Amino acid sequence: MTVVAIVAQGAMGAGMARRLTDGGARVLTSLAGRSPASRRRAAAAGMEDAGPEALAAADIFLSVLPPAEALATAQWLAPALRAAGRPAAYADCNAISPETARQVAGCIEAAGAAFVDGGIIGGPPRPDGYTPVLYVSGPEAARALVLRDHGLEVQVTPGPVGAASALKMSYAGITKGLVALGAAMMLAAGRGGAAEGLRAELARSQPQLLAWFQRMVPPMPDKAYRWVGEMEEIAGFTGPEAAGIYQAIGQFYAGVAADQAGPGEAAASLAAFLKGG
CATH class of the missing domain: 1.10.1040 (N-(1-d-carboxylethyl)-l-norvaline Dehydrogenase; domain 2)
Incomplete structure (x- = not known):
């Protein structure tokens, strides 16, 4: 079973999680310090609460957050990625500039994990079958294609880290x-x-x-x-x-x-x- 970690549990993150769990994946998240509303969205989407070590050991980690939290989240997970025997590929899916994406990439790659630059175009997945497109770029972009097997639309856009952003x-x-x-x-x-x-x-x-x-x-x-x-x-x-x-x-x-x-x-x-x- 593919294990996907998603932080956090907003409309987009929870919507992606629901599509992935419906598609047979196991989805982990971190509910530490989250609001009751976030916890309800996570439960409805089939997301399982997990610590940083479990998140870092997933097949792929998706950062789906407000732009200002992108780098801080990478820094928060980096120690667990560094300690993981087989660290997750880390896909930053946030609305950040290429420069910010490169800063996040530097943090993740220094922790020994693969970085995927991502950008989501469209609204959250819906029960009627609608799904946004996750564009990915960089040398490790193909690591995100596993998400296609579980219902998400993923497209590789040519170019280095920063191109998808x-x-x-x-x-x-x-x-x-x-x-x-x-x-x-x-x-x-x-x-x-x-x-x-x-x-x-x-x-x-x-x-x-x-x-x-x-x-x-x-x-x-x-x-x-x-x-x-x-x-x-x-x-x-x-x-x-x-x-x-x-x-x-x-x-x-x-x-x-x-x-x-x-x-x-x-x-x-x-x-x-x-x-x-």
Whole structure:
């Protein structure tokens, strides 16, 4: 039986775990210090609580976390990887820049384990069969292909460590950047009394773009807090030519997240705009 370790138990990590356990794999995680909600998600996904030694001895370890936790998690597991007789291949699946990925790789490889650079494009796996794509790169990328045998879609992208992270950064910079730009203008149009006119013009001249916004913008307020760190990573990835753009987008998402934790006015305004009311 393939043994997969996944840290942590958020929507993506638990969704991947559920797909893998349904596909016959055994999935381990660490519940030390985790919230009751995380524990419930882990139980529903069939994840088993385990210590660092067991996680390090799995066939493959998947790091599925907020970007700011990527390097700290590698440093936390490194001693167990170093002590393991047959350490797991370590796949960093987080939304991090190629530079951050190389820092994580240095930590993992110094512990004697194989590093796989990864980037997930798409939402968590769903019971209807939908699955995101895990892109992987680097000399050890093929180590992640075992996940295909248990229901996940894994694609090797050509290039060294950092290539899969660069693909994720580029794709997210386009899609989440457009969500932010669209949402910011919808909110501004509402404040300026032009919401009805803007929506009508989008429907007339940009119907495909309006349809895309109608699909992508409504879920954004609940995710905005997670996207702040991702925009910071993208800012570092783009370099000085566009760093300011993504730093500003990160600030926009931080503002939406703060509003969502309070009155929820932004989400309500966006929903009204997209429904035409």
